[in-house]
Amino acid sequence: MNRIEIDRDILLFLRFAYFGxxxxxxxAATTRAYLDFNRTLRFHGMPDKQRLEMRNRASKCIKEAILNLLNRDKLCQTDFxxxxxxxxxxxxxxxxxNGIRFTYGHAQKWINMTFKYLYMLEAVTLDSVFPFLHVPIDNIVLERANKQLCIPKPSQVWxxxxxxxxxxxxxxxLRQRIGKEAPLRWEFHNWLDEIEKGKPS
Known part of the structure; x- marks a missing residue:
């Protein structure tokens, strides 16, 4: 892993600009992660207040689950x-x-992106689980994995x-094809690279 020095004021500003x-x-992590997939949810006219209450309950569930996970002494990939x-x-x-269609595709994105953002924010120490973390699945990852790792793109939308x-x-x-590198580290490198390559010149 490459480390660089950055002006603390710049870092704090960038964090605020992205996470509020x-x-x-x-x-901050669960809210930002929610925004990464919520456009794919359909609430069928559910009032905003009820939607927020539901999101807050789910966010609390993620926080409690992660803290419980981090308190465990020993972990392996199967445990995670x-x-x-x-x-x-x-x-x-x-x-x-609450009558809302919510899939494993939605759930994985929320959990996996929360871990990514917690890592970015240095909110908790993730050393014990970092090698086991999953890649957040989205269209960009599916495209990159297909081109770089020769993993066929599923026919169903994530x-x-x-x-x-x-x-x-x-x-x-993904884990087999990535090899020794931590999967989330692979995602950090390749998600950005895929975005850059997709930009018009």
């Missing part, structure tokens, strides 16, 4: 994957109990993925 008021770093599956199920239950076994199998393909 980040006094509560967990809330099981935790991730349970946490996805909890988020799905939160929304479906936000519609409703089978956790299918999702986990895709993560396992």
């Amino acid at each position: 008021n980040s006094k509560d770093l967990f809330l 994957d099981s935790w991730h599956h349970r946490t996805c199920d909890a988020l799905i239950d939160c929304y479906r109990s 936000s519609s993925w409703g089978d956790y076994a299918f999702y986990l199998q895709y993560q396992e393909h």
Whole structure:
């Protein structure tokens, strides 16, 4: 991992510009992560107040689950994957109990991007789990994995993925093809690169 020095004032400004008021770093991370996928949700006229209450409950669920995970002494990939599956199920239950279609595609994006943002914010120490973290799946990742790692793009849109076994199998393909590098580290490098290559010259 390459480290660089940056003016603290610049760093704080950039954090504020991207995350807003980040006094509560967990809330900043979960809120920003929610914005990365919420356009794919359909609320069918549900009042804003009810939507916010539901989101807050789900955000609290993510925070509690992550803190419980980080308090565990020893972890392996299987432990993390099981935790991730349970946490996805909890988020799905939160929304479906209110009549909202919420898929594993939505849940993985919220959880995986929350981890990414917690890492960026240095909100908690993720050393014990960083090697096990999943790649946040979106169209850019699917495109990059297809071109660089020769992993076929699924026919179904990621936000519609409703089978956790299918999702986990895709993560396992990523892990196998990426090799020794931590999957989230691969995503950091390749997501930005794919965005840059997609820009018109």
